[in-house]
Amino acid sequence: MSGSGAVSPVPQSPTWSTRLRARPWGGYALAGFVVLYLVWSLAPVLIAFLFSFNHGNSRSVWQGFSTEWWTGPGSVFNVAMYHDAILHSFLLAGIAVAVTVPVGVSLSVFLSRWRGAAARPAGLLATLPLVVPELVLALALFFLVTKLLHFISLGTPAQVIGQVTYILPAVVVITRGRLASIPSGFEEAAMDLGASPLGAFRLVLVPLLGPAILASAIVTFALSIDDFVITQYMSSSSATQSIPMVIYNSTRGSATPALNASAMVVALCTILICGAGYLVYRILNRREEIVVPEAPAEPSGLGPAVGEGAW
Amino acid sequence: MAGGQIEIINLTKRFDDVVAVDGIDLHIPPGEFFSIVGPSGCGKTTTLRMIGGFEEPTSGRIVLDGVDMQHTPPHKRNVNTVFQAYMIFPHLNVYDNVAFGLRRRRTSKREVKQRVSEVLELVELGRLAQRKPAQLSGGQQQRVALARALILSPSVLLLDEPLGALDAKLRKQLQIQLKALQQRVGITFVYVTHDQEEALTMSDRVAVMNAGHVEQAATPREVYDQPQTRFVADFLGVSNLVHAEAVGREGAGVRLRLGDFEIAARHGVLDDRGLVTCIIRPERIRLEPYESTGENRIPAIVERVVFLGHSVQVSARLAVGQTVQAMVQNTGEAFPYQQGTTVQAHLPADALRVLGADEATPDDPEAARALNGERDGLSADGPPARGSSQPPDEATSAAGPERFTSQARIGDDDV
Numbered sequence: 001m002s003g004s005g006a007v008s009p010v011p012q013s014p015t016w017s018t019r020l021r022a023r024p025w026g027g028y029a030l031a032g033f034v035v036l037y038l039v040w041s042l043a044p045v046l047i048a049f050l051f052s053f054n055h056g057n058s059r060s061v062w063q064g065f066s067t068e069w070w071t072g073p074g075s076v077f078n079v080a081m082y083h084d085a086i087l088h089s090f091l092l093a094g095i096a097v098a099v100t101v102p103v104g105v106s107l108s109v110f111l112s113r114w115r116g117a118a119a120r121p122a123g124l125l126a127t128l129p130l131v132v133p134e135l136v137l138a139l140a141l142f143f144l145v146t147k148l149l150h151f152i153s154l155g156t157p158a159q160v161i162g163q164v165t166y167i168l169p170a171v172v173v174i175t176r177g178r179l180a181s182i183p184s185g186f187e188e189a190a191m192d193l194g195a196s197p198l199g200a201f202r203l204v205l206v207p208l209l210g211p212a213i214l215a216s217a218i219v220t221f222a223l224s225i226d227d228f229v230i231t232q233y234m235s236s237s238s239a240t241q242s243i244p245m246v247i248y249n250s251t252r253g254s255a256t257p258a259l260n261a262s263a264m265v266v267a268l269c270t271i272l273i274c275g276a277g278y279l280v281y282r283i284l285n286r287r288e289e290i291v292v293p294e295a296p297a298e299p300s301g302l303g304p305a306v307g308e309g310a311w
Numbered sequence: 312m313a314g315g316q317i318e319i320i321n322l323t324k325r326f327d328d329v330v331a332v333d334g335i336d337l338h339i340p341p342g343e344f345f346s347i348v349g350p351s352g353c354g355k356t357t358t359l360r361m362i363g364g365f366e367e368p369t370s371g372r373i374v375l376d377g378v379d380m381q382h383t384p385p386h387k388r389n390v391n392t393v394f395q396a397y398m399i400f401p402h403l404n405v406y407d408n409v410a411f412g413l414r415r416r417r418t419s420k421r422e423v424k425q426r427v428s429e430v431l432e433l434v435e436l437g438r439l440a441q442r443k444p445a446q447l448s449g450g451q452q453q454r455v456a457l458a459r460a461l462i463l464s465p466s467v468l469l470l471d472e473p474l475g476a477l478d479a480k481l482r483k484q485l486q487i488q489l490k491a492l493q494q495r496v497g498i499t500f501v502y503v504t505h506d507q508e509e510a511l512t513m514s515d516r517v518a519v520m521n522a523g524h525v526e527q528a529a530t531p532r533e534v535y536d537q538p539q540t541r542f543v544a545d546f547l548g549v550s551n552l553v554h555a556e557a558v559g560r561e562g563a564g565v566r567l568r569l570g571d572f573e574i575a576a577r578h579g580v581l582d583d584r585g586l587v588t589c590i591i592r593p594e595r596i597r598l599e600p601y602e603s604t605g606e607n608r609i610p611a612i613v614e615r616v617v618f619l620g621h622s623v624q625v626s627a628r629l630a631v632g633q634t635v636q637a638m639v640q641n642t643g644e645a646f647p648y649q650q651g652t653t654v655q656a657h658l659p660a661d662a663l664r665v666l667g668a669d670e671a672t673p674d675d676p677e678a679a680r681a682l683n684g685e686r687d688g689l690s691a692d693g694p695p696a697r698g699s700s701q702p703p704d705e706a707t708s709a710a711g712p713e714r715f716t717s718q719a720r721i722g723d724d725d726v
Contacts, residue, residue, distance in 0.1 A: 189398035194415035
C-alpha cells in the first residue's frame with residue numbers, strides 16, 4: 001500500500017434530484033412536460049369515451065348526455081356489426097393466447113437449453129420477426145395462404161396463424177429473459193429426484209416460469225386485440241372483422257357514437273384483463289424469489305443463523 | 312439403506328478441446344465416505360456429474376453395484392445429489408421439496424407423510440416443514456437438500472461442495488454432523504470439495520485430483536503423511552520442498568546431500584539417485600538452539616516469526632540457502648527465537664519423504680544452487696556475526712531460493 005494514511009473524502013457527484021431541487025424551474029419544466037404528454041395522449045381517448053354518451057348521431061358535436069349508444073336499438077350491443085366484431089376480436093385474442101403462450105414458452109425453453117452450434121443463430125432468427133415490419137409479414141403470409149397453402153382458409157384460421165406468427169417472438173423474448181435467471185440445476189435436481197425430463201419441465205420449470213407465462217399471456221392478449229394489419233389481410237368476409245377493422249372501415253363513413261362505445265368496450269375489457277393479469281403477476285413475482293446461494297463464498301465471518309442450534 | 316459400490320474405469324470427459332477428466336480409475340466400496348478434492352477445474356465436479364448422470368462420459372465406464380450406468384439416465388439411477396447451490400425448488404415449501412422424489416415414485420400419501428416427517432426429524436427440520444425456501448437460512452437450506460436426497464434411500468449420495476456457501480463456523484459444525492449422518496445411514500458418500508481440510512476431516516478416503524488425473528487416492532492420514540506426488544504434498548496443507556542429492560542407501564533409509572551437509576531420510580522413494588525433491592511438513596521441523604548437535608541438523612537463521620495464535624510460524628533459511636517454514640506449537644511459553652537468531656533446524660529422518668528423482672531439470676538454477684550449498688551469511692563452520700553481510704530481509708528472500716510452498720493457502724483456508 002502506498003497510500004498516505006488519511007483517506008480523502010470522495011466528492012459526491014450531484015444526483016438528478018438534487019440538481020432539480022437546486023434549480024426549481026428545471027423541475028417545474030420537467031413536471032409540466034410530463035403533464036402535457038399525459039393530457040396529449042389521454043384527453044382524446046377520454047373525449048372519444050365521452051362522445052359515446054352523446055345524445056344524437058354526431059361524434060363531434062355534443063348534443064347532450066344519453067346512454068342510447070350503450071343500451072338503445074342502435075347501440076353497440078344491438079348492431080350486429082359492432083357486436084360481432086367485439087366477439088370476434090375476443091375470440092381471436094383468446095385463441096392467440098391459447099396457442100402462442102405454450103408454443104412460445106416451449107420454443108424458448110428449447111432455445112435456451114439447447115447447446116449446439118446452431119443454438120445461437122436459431123435464437124436470433126426466432127426473434128427476428130420482432131423487427132420485420134408487420135406489413136411485410138402480413139403480405140408474405142397473405143401470399144403464402146392464398147397461393148401455396150390452400151388448406152388454410154382466409155378468415156379465422158389464417159388470422160390466428162398470422163397473429164401467432166407475429167406475437168410469438170415477443171413471448172420468446174419475455175420467457176427467455178426469465179429463463180436466463182433460472183439455473184438449469186433446478187431441472188437437474190428434479191431429474192435427480194426421479195422426474196423424467198418432461199416431468200422436470202412440467203413440475204419445476206413451468207411453475208418457476210409462472211410470472212413469465214402470465215406476462216406473455218397479457219402481452220399476447222393486448223397485441224392480438226390491437227392488431228390491425230395482419231388481421232385485416234387474413235380476413236375473409238365481414239364475419240371475420242375485428243374491432244380495429246370496423247373502426248378503421250367506418251371512421252370515414254357516417255358512423256354513430258356506437259362506434260365510440262364499441263371501441264370503449266374493447267379498451268375497458270383489455271385494461272381490466274391486463275390489469276388483473278398484472279396484479280396476479282405482481283403477487284406471483286413476490287412469492288417466488290428464486291434463491292440461489294452464491295457459489296463457494298469466502299467465509300463471511302457471520303455466526304450461525306438463529307435456530308441452527310444443534311446442527 | 313445399503314451403501315453402493317462404485318467402480319470407475321478409465322473415465323474420460325472431453326468438452327470440445329478441453330479434457331476435463333482424463334482416464335481416471337476409482338474403486339469406492341459400499342458405505343465409504345469418499346472425498347474428491349482438488350483445485351477448481353481439476354475435474355472433480357465433472358466426475359461427480361458423470362456419476363450422477365448429468366454428463367455423459369466421452370469414454371470409460373461407471374459401474375454402480377455391478378451395473379454399467381452408461382445408458383441409465385439420471386432419474387433412473389439409485390444415486391441422489393446434494394447440489395452445490397442446493398437447487399431447492401423455490402415454489403415448493405420444505406415438505407413438498409422433500410416429498411418431491413417420493414411422489415415421482417407414486418408412493419401412497421400416507422407413506423409420503425410418514426417418511427417425510429421421519430427424514431425431517433433426522434435433519435432436525437420438523438418444525439419448518441411449511442416454510443418456503445426463501446425463509447430459510449443457508450444451513451437450513453443445506454439440510455433440506457440433504458433430506459430431499461436421503462428420503463429416496465439412495466445407495467450413493469453425491470455431494471458437490473455442499474458446505475461451500477456457508478460461513479466458516481457453520482461449515483465446521485456441519486462437517487462433523489454430515490460425517491455422523493453418513494455413519495448412521497450407512498450409504499456411500501461421494502463428496503466433492505476444494506477445501507483440503509474438509510476432505511481430511513470427514514473422509515474415509517480421499518482422492519486428490521489435478522488436471523483431470525487422480526494423483527493419489529488413500530486415507531486422509533496417508534495422503535497427508537505419505538503424499539506420492541509433489542502436487543499432493545503441496546495441495547494438502549503446507550509442505551516444505553527440499554532439494555537434495557541422493558547419494559546412497561543407509562540402513563532403512565537414504566543419505567541425502569545438501570551442500571556440505573548430509574542427512575538421512577527414511578520414507579518415500581529410496582532408490583533414486585541424483586537430484587531429488589523431499590518434503591517435510593512445517594510442524595515436523597524442530598528448531599533447536601545453535602549448540603545442539605546430532606543427525607539431520609542443519610544450521611539456519613530465523614528470517615521471520617509470525618504469531619498465528621495456536622502456533623508460531625517461523626521462516627528459517629538453512630545454511631545451504633534454502634528457506635523452510637516451521638510451525639511451532641504455542642505452548643504458552645515465550646518463543647525463544649527472534650528474527651536473526653541462529654538455530655539448528657532439525658529435520659527428523661522420519662519426517663523427510665523423498666518424492667523421487669527431480670522432475671525439475673538438473674539445470675534448474677534453484678536446485679543447483681541448493682545443491683552447491685551456496686550460502687549467504689551462514690556457514691557450516693560457525694555462526695556468523697548477527698546481521699552480517701546479508702541481512703535476512705525481503706531483498707534476499709524475494710530473490711533467493713525461497714521454497715516454502717503453499718504459503719498463500721494459509722490465509723485462504725485456515726480461517
